[in-house]
């Protein structure tokens with residue numbers, strides 16, 4: 001299946017899906033080091049940009065949207081977490097893209113802590 005990957009990081013989730021014979025057609029992360037690592041690990045198709053600034057028209061149609069948004073602001077493992085951490089609203093970007101692109105499936109990574 002054709003997959004759009006957001007919050008792609010170093011590409012760990014993407015790698016598993018590639019190994020399962022799926023194709024990552026577009027990826028995104030805001031962090032330049034993560035994007036450079038992704039390029040080495042996975043490929044040059046990653047767009048390094050704040051996902052909230054990405055228009056739906058920039059994202060290709062796909063069968064699956066995948067992503068694991070940042071959890072530092074609400075993870076029990078972070079003793080310094082604060083409710084108004086601006087990353088805590090990024091799940092809305094995941095929803096915006098699913099609602100807009102209407103993939104057949106989505107995979108949202110959940111951290112148990």
Ligand SMILES: C[S@@+](CC[C@H](N)C(=O)[O-])C[C@H]1O[C@@H](n2cnc3c(N)ncnc32)[C@H](O)[C@@H]1O
Pocket residue numbers: 007008009010011012013014028029030031034049050051052067068069070071087090109
């Ligand atoms: C939990 S990590 C994802 C790890 C990735 N799934 C993997 O397997 O390597 C969350 C990622 O979201 C990215 N991120 C945080 N804020 C972002 C934003 N506004 N736009 C795009 N990416 C963002 C971070 O740079 C980080 O790489």
